[in-house]
Amino acid sequence: MANDFRTFRLVCSEEEAPIVERLLKAQGFAFEPEPFYPLARRLTVEPFPLGESFAARFGRIYIQDRSSMLPPLMLAPPEGTSVLDMCSAPGSKTSLLSRLVGPRGFVFASEPSADRLGTLRANLRRTGSVNTATAKAKAQDLPFPDCSWDYIQLDPPCSGWGTVDKNPKVMELWSESKTGPLVALQRTLLEKAADMLTPGGVVLYSTCTTNIKENEEQVAWALEHLDLELEPLDEPEGFVFGEPLLSGMAGVLRVAEDSAGQGFFLARFRKKGAGCANPEREVQERSLPGTPLDFSRMAGTEGCALDGLPPGEVYEFGGKAFFLHEEALERVPAGLRWQGHNIGKISGRGKSAVFRPSSMARVLLNRKSQDVLDLEDLAPLEKLLSGQSLSFHPGKGPVGLFYEGLPLCWLSRKGRRLLMATK
Incomplete structure (x- = not known):
């Protein structure tokens, strides 16, 4: 039943959801709400690939x-909290965490593969996840102190047996005789997560496999060897769940084969708290290689909604402007190389420096600016995305593009013409 339909989620606030839905419907897409999350949708009519839609x-x-x-x-995680995402690429779950914790919350995401890290960062930019920071690092080697995170998401590498409908060769690639290294890695990562949790902190362990060795047996191992206790999960509406394959597993979730969606396993652990009562966060030095910017006074920021940025600072690294969340500045150890959220480019130096927002820096779009194009039909969008230009009043600097008041992107301006920016 897993591939009977496709699902997606709206990347917006609940108040903006009707506008995104109208944008999809105007292109012929139809969908239904999912019961387990207000912004999740089930696709029912797909006139052309959903990934080519304007909304996507x-x-x-x-x-x-x-x-x-x-x-x-x-x-x-409650709104405003910080989350460590230990195995993050391609960013599906990271960007959802970013939405859940809100702009004052923070998500730190690690990924050891350079290629997959690039995909992760691209997806976080596309979804406007400005409250995130990323690092190329093995999760088991992260240098965060013990007892330093209240919430950790751990979706480790697994055999992927639950994705067999989508990846038919997965059972051959990861037969039961080949999963030993995965099981060992998962235990290493669980142990690392338990160390980094604060007393009473929570780690959500999940896999997209149906293999008992990577699921229930890992839960049993964690309960025996780590300072963790199992916290029962309520069953979200709209899924069919199977019984755990071991006893003593009340509250874990195993998405059944006859449920819509991929096979998934989820277990929520809470740290009991032995050995690190009343932990204190160490203050990290802000000795970063980039240059801090007096961003609000820079040329090029006049038409930007600077109050849309979360608490933090903007730095220049090699001609690019990155937003660094204050939680990243305070939490990330000095020895770990990491990256904030790319929001644009810097040209010139010193007092002559000029900021230009990247096309997807939606957080800086300002509807009250005079340099705004707010559309109500699709024809201009079609022209822009096909490489054509639109006429606009002359001026300097980029122009904000909106659809019915919904921020979409920044456009480049060439005299009286507007064009889609390349990046």
Whole structure:
């Protein structure tokens, strides 16, 4: 039943959801709400590939299997909290965590593969996840102190048996005789997560496999060897769940084969707290290689909604402007190389420096600016995305593009013409 339909989620606030839906419907797409998350949708009519829709191209939807949405939702970090995402690429769950914790919350994401890290960062830019920071690092080697995170998401490498409908060769690639290294890595990562949790902190462990060795047996191992206790999960509406394959597993979730969505396993652990009562966060030095910017006084920021940025600072690294969340500045150890959220480019030096927002820096779009194009029909969008230009009043600097008041992107201005920016 897993591939009977496709699912996606809206990348917006609940108040903006009707606008994104109208944008999709105007192109002939039809869908139904999913019961387990207000912004999840089930696709019912797809006149052409959903990934080519305007909503997808402007990062206002994210195509994601419904089961894959469950780990962040079951971790359920409160708004304003900080989350460590230990195995992050391609960013599906990371960007959902970013939405759940809100702009004053923070998500730190690690990924050891350079290629997959690039994909992760691209997806976080596309979804406007400005409250995130990323690092190329093995999760088991992260240098965060013990007892330093209240919420951790751990979706480790697994055999992927639950994705067999989508990846038919997965059972051959990861037969039961080949999963030993994966099991060992998962235990290493669980142990690392337990160390980094604060007393009472929560780690959500999940896999997209049906293999008992990577699921229930890992839970049993963690309960025996780590300072963790199992916290029962409520069953989200709209799924069919199977019984755990071991006893003593009340409250873990195993998406059944006859449920819509990929096979998934989820377990939520809470740290008992032995050995690190009343931990104190160490203050990290802000000795970063980039240059801090007096961003609000820079040329080029006049038409930007600077109050849309979360608490933090803007630095220049090699001609690029990155937003660094204050939680990243305070939390990340000096020895770990990391990257904030790319929001644009810097040209010139010193008092002559000029900022230009990247096309997807939606957080800086200002509807009250005079340099705004707010559309109500699709024809201008079609022209822009086909490489054609639109006429506009003359001026300097980029122009904000909106659809019915919904921020979409920044456009380049050439005299009286507007064009889609290349990046």
